[in-house]
Amino acid sequence: MNATMDLKAKLGVDVFKPGSSAHINIRQGREKDPRLQKMVMICPAGLYSVNEQGETSLTVDGCLECGTCRLLCGNDVLAWAYPEGGTGVQFRCG
Ligand code: SF4
Numbered sequence: 001m002n003a004t005m006d007l008k009a010k011l012g013v014d015v016f017k018p019g020s021s022a023h024i025n026i027r028q029g030r031e032k033d034p035r036l037q038k039m040v041m042i043c044p045a046g047l048y049s050v051n052e053q054g055e056t057s058l059t060v061d062g063c064l065e066c067g068t069c070r071l072l073c074g075n076d077v078l079a080w081a082y083p084e085g086g087t088g089v090q091f092r093c094g
Contacts, residue, residue: 011045011062019087022060024069025079031055035073042068064089 026036036056039048045062048069058069065088070080082088 007044011064013092014064015090015092016062017087017090018061019083022058023081023083023088024058024060024063026056026058027077027079030077031057033073033077035077039069039073042072044068062089 030036032054033056036048037050037054039056039058040050044066045064047060047062048056048058050056060083063083065082067080069078
């Protein structure tokens with residue numbers, strides 16, 4: 001592995017198999033929670049974004065299953081579970 005690879009290149013080595021439904025969901029009405037907005041900077045896979053209305057959204061394709069958002073946002077903001085068996089991330093020295 002090239003030590004000078006940037007983050008996107010390293011993540012691109014991993015393989016992601018999508019499940020039948022998202023394994024992490026923002027609970028209804030919590031889209032403007034400040035804890036979620038911080039995840040835009042914190043999620044190592046860059047899966048959170050905030051729109052002009054201040055509402056945070058999330059796409060789980062590429063999720064590293066690190067659990068950071070679960071710990072920082074809590075169960076009152078996120079419904080978090082591991083992906084169903086056979087789906088999710090496969091690490092390939094990324
Ligand atoms: S579990 Fe980790 S990689 Fe997945 S969305 Fe949360 S912070 Fe991002």
